[in-house]
Amino acid sequence: MKGFSSLFYKEVLRFWKVGFQTLLSPLLSTLLYLLIFSHALGSHVQALPGVPYISFLIPGLAMMALLQNAFANSSSSLIQSKITGNIIFLLLSPVSYPEIFFAYVLASTVRGILVGIGIFAVTHWAIRVPLEYPLWALVFGILGSFILGATGIIAGIWAEKFDQLASFQNFIILPLTFLSGVFYSIRSLPPFWQQVSHLNPFFYLIDGFRYGFFGASDAPPYFSLLVVSICFAAVSLFTLGLLKSGYKLRN
Amino acid sequence: MTPAIEIRQACKAYGDLKAVNCVDLEVGQGEFFALLGPNGAGKTTLINLLSGLCKPDSGRLSIMGFDVSRNYKDARRSVGVVPQELVFDPFFTVREVLEVQSGYFGISDNDDWIDEILTRLDLSAKADTNMRALSGGMKRRVLVAQALVHKPPVIILDEPTAGVDVELRQALWEFVRSLNEAGHTIVLTTHYLEEAQSLCSRIAMLKAGNIVALDTTENLLKGFSVRRVKLQISPDEMPEALKSRCLGLESGYHVLKLDEFSELESLLEALRKFGTEVTDMILPPPDLEEVFVEIMSEA
Ligand SMILES: Nc1ncnc2c1ncn2[C@@H]1O[C@H](COP(=O)(O)OP(=O)(O)OP(=O)(O)O)[C@@H](O)[C@H]1O
Ligand SMILES: [Mg+2]
Numbered sequence: 001m002k003g004f005s006s007l008f009y010k011e012v013l014r015f016w017k018v019g020f021q022t023l024l025s026p027l028l029s030t031l032l033y034l035l036i037f038s039h040a041l042g043s044h045v046q047a048l049p050g051v052p053y054i055s056f057l058i059p060g061l062a063m064m065a066l067l068q069n070a071f072a073n074s075s076s077s078l079i080q081s082k083i084t085g086n087i088i089f090l091l092l093s094p095v096s097y098p099e100i101f102f103a104y105v106l107a108s109t110v111r112g113i114l115v116g117i118g119i120f121a122v123t124h125w126a127i128r129v130p131l132e133y134p135l136w137a138l139v140f141g142i143l144g145s146f147i148l149g150a151t152g153i154i155a156g157i158w159a160e161k162f163d164q165l166a167s168f169q170n171f172i173i174l175p176l177t178f179l180s181g182v183f184y185s186i187r188s189l190p191p192f193w194q195q196v197s198h199l200n201p202f203f204y205l206i207d208g209f210r211y212g213f214f215g216a217s218d219a220p221p222y223f224s225l226l227v228v229s230i231c232f233a234a235v236s237l238f239t240l241g242l243l244k245s246g247y248k249l250r251n
Numbered sequence: 252m253t254p255a256i257e258i259r260q261a262c263k264a265y266g267d268l269k270a271v272n273c274v275d276l277e278v279g280q281g282e283f284f285a286l287l288g289p290n291g292a293g294k295t296t297l298i299n300l301l302s303g304l305c306k307p308d309s310g311r312l313s314i315m316g317f318d319v320s321r322n323y324k325d326a327r328r329s330v331g332v333v334p335q336e337l338v339f340d341p342f343f344t345v346r347e348v349l350e351v352q353s354g355y356f357g358i359s360d361n362d363d364w365i366d367e368i369l370t371r372l373d374l375s376a377k378a379d380t381n382m383r384a385l386s387g388g389m390k391r392r393v394l395v396a397q398a399l400v401h402k403p404p405v406i407i408l409d410e411p412t413a414g415v416d417v418e419l420r421q422a423l424w425e426f427v428r429s430l431n432e433a434g435h436t437i438v439l440t441t442h443y444l445e446e447a448q449s450l451c452s453r454i455a456m457l458k459a460g461n462i463v464a465l466d467t468t469e470n471l472l473k474g475f476s477v478r479r480v481k482l483q484i485s486p487d488e489m490p491e492a493l494k495s496r497c498l499g500l501e502s503g504y505h506v507l508k509l510d511e512f513s514e515l516e517s518l519l520e521a522l523r524k525f526g527t528e529v530t531d532m533i534l535p536p537p538d539l540e541e542v543f544v545e546i547m548s549e550a
Contacts, residue, residue: 002354002357002358002359003354003355003356003357005354006351006353006354006355007351007354009351010343010351013342013347014342014343017342018342084338084340084341085334085336085338086338086340088304088338089338089348089352089355090355091303091304092303092327092332093327093352093355094323094325094328250305250306251306
């Protein structure tokens with residue numbers, strides 16, 4: 001346990017020390033999205049019945065920022081450690097691979113949740129967002145951080161250069177989050193694209209998260225929870241297997 | 252007694268290149284052991300196999316009797332490695348680095364020991380400095396400190412004195428020697444052969460992944476070193492009969508080869524017979540560098 005808690009502490013301290021980039025800057029960019037989209041689209045989009053567009057937008061944007069930051073935390077920490085070589089200090093120690101997994105994932109979760117909460121905190125005074133089922137919101141927020149934190153580990157292990165990590169982010173994470181219904185309700189899409197959206201795991205994360213706020217969603221919340229849980233289990237098992245094998249870490 | 256390090260038929264290849272080629276090696280507890288070899292000989296790879304940084308293709312390795320893969324936790328607790336590369340985590344201060352490293356080894360309250368290592372390595376003044384702000388030599392010292400946080404019985408130093416000034420080099424060796432006297436097993440690699448010669452009691456020489464020599468420092472020097480004698484003579488002309496022994500002239504001295512130390516006697520007698528007077532004589536001590544060059548060219 002001590003090995004896990006030390007690594008967890010180190011990972012949290014790492015992003016905390018550069019909080020300007022890791023917490024404030026995602027907060028700022030999310031607020032910019034909010035400003036631009038609510039102004040540009042506010043009067044054209046009817047997302048959920050009876051919900052003003054800007055209120056609809058906030059949970060989606062918060063979740064998107066949460067997911068992206070959870071991913072960024074583990075992936076950038078790992079690739080930096082690999083490239084600078086200081087990953088060896090961990091690899092020389094008796095810390096086990098499940099401890100490594102949970103430490104990275106939970107530190108990512110802390111960062112994701114902090115960014116998410118930050119977004120609600122700074123918009124709270126201006127825009128009212130209901131919170132119908134806080135537990136649902138919390139469960140989806142945490143599961144989302146877990147999944148993306150673990151995916152970040154995979155990307156951080158796989159990538160050998162920073163630009164490979166950037167392509168992982170730009171070609172996989174970014175499109176999946178953008179096309180998951182952050183900015184719109186997928187009911188406003190043509191049937192074909194609705195079907196496609198249902199194949200995107202990020203859709204269930206955002207939709208389930210939003211259910212916690214509005215008590216209404218595109219997909220049934222229990223089904224979303226099931227999909228998200230299965231994704232979490234699959235990604236975790238894969239990541240644990242990768243860490244156990246020593247792939248690209250001990251070769 | 253369980254050997255500190257036991258390596259049986261360890262192999263590691265990178266593509267076609269056999270970095271470590273079926274090496275067998277045993278280092279006893281309390282030894283001060285040197286692993287020598289030219290660049291690319293496989294020293295670091297062998298150390299990585301021991302520390303678990305890479306996995307062998309075949310063979311078994313253990314530290315203090317703990318198999319490095321099946322019993323990796325105990326094996327890693329038993330060894331501290333000072334890596335060859337100057338790596339550091341730019342996010343943290345020296346003390347943070349050492350506290351986190353202690354935690355990795357399951358140690359909670361390590362402040363006393365950390366303070367002691369910092370003092371011994373002359374780093375106390377830099378304890379709260381960010382790693383980024385340290386000079387190269389200081390970073391090297393932090394690497395040594397990191398390897399020692401968990402008081403490992405076996406300490407492996409991979410070229411710890413590369414790029415380190417004379418003063419620190421001496422201080423470092425003094426520290427390592429005291430650790431050895433306190434019972435720690437020391438394995439080091441270095442390209443400064445006089446360091447190995449003066450510190451280590453036993454030496455393995457590696458070439459292209461194979462061990463080509465393994466013996467006590469004393470035996471290696473005795474067995475391989477060409478003994479030489481340097482003579483100043485008057486008249487300054489080597490008699491024809493002894494010219495075959497001449498290795499050359501070195502700042503006014505004739506350098507002569509001795510196959511056996513006992514040949515010195517007959518050599519001096521021969522000179523006397525030719526009416527040559529010996530005005531000065533130097534018997535250079537055996538030199539590991541020569542042994543090394545000789546073994547590497549033979550193997
Ligand atoms: N990760 C790797 N991938 C491919 N080849 C490698 C790798 N690591 C080491 N090698 C090769 O294995 C051989 C042994 O390297 P190693 O680093 O063990 O040598 P060394 O004895 O430590 O040399 P030096 O004195 O320069 O530190 C070299 O030919 C090296 O190029
Ligand atoms: Mg080396």
